[in-house]
Structures are given as C-alpha cells and as structure tokens.
Amino acid sequence: MQESWRLRRPLSVADSHRLATDLDFRIHDFLATVCQLVVRGAITWARIRGEISAGELERLYVYGRLDEDSAEKSAVTWEPLD
Numbered sequence: 001m002q003e004s005w006r007l008r009r010p011l012s013v014a015d016s017h018r019l020a021t022d023l024d025f026r027i028h029d030f031l032a033t034v035c036q037l038v039v040r041g042a043i044t045w046a047r048i049r050g051e052i053s054a055g056e057l058e059r060l061y062v063y064g065r066l067d068e069d070s071a072e073k074s075a076v077t078w079e080p081l082d
Contacts (some may be wrong), residue, residue, distance in 0.1 A: 010046060010077035013068055031066040034078060043080045 003019060004011050013020075020030035037043045045057060060070045 004079045010079035012075075012077050013072040017068065027068055028065045031068065031071070035066060038078065041081065043078050046077050046079070 005013070011031070016030055016034065017027050020027045024029075032043075034079065038045055039056065057076075058064055059065060060076065062070070
C-alpha cells in the first residue's frame with residue numbers, strides 16, 4: 001500500500017487496475033489480495049461518500065470475485081491503516 005502513501009490519498013479501482021497492469025497481475029487477483037488485507041485489518045475499505053458496510057461490500061462480489069465495474073460505480077476506495 002505504499003502507493004497510497006506516495007499519492008497521499010486512498011486508492012481507487014482505477015489505481016488498482018493501473019498497479020495490477022504495472023505488476024503484471026490479473027485485476028481480479030489483485031483485488032482479491034486487497035480483500036484479504038481488509039479481512040486481516042491491514043487496510044480499510046471506504047467509499048468516497050463515506051464508509052462502506054459489510055453488506056454493501058458483499059454485493060460487489062460476483063461469482064466469488066470483487067466485480068471491478070461494480071466497485072468503480074460504487075466509488076470504493078481503500079487505504080492502509082496507520
């Protein structure tokens with residue numbers, strides 16, 4: 001999550017897409033890793049307009065994967081916890 005610190009803001013889906021491409025990862029695998037970091041308490045989910053609930057986050061999953069388009073439409077962001 002050094003990218004979040006470097007940019008001095010939470011990361012968006014577009015940021016994650018760029019990072020996944022730069023690091024040669026599939027975006028779904030990249031987002032799955034982000035989700036695991038959320039579960040482990042290393043980073044936090046938010047929405048540009050406020051916190052995102054667990055139920056809202058669950059609805060962003062399609063076939064067991066975080067749907068990139070849905071996350072982007074919901075303006076989901078994430079950032080490391082201090």
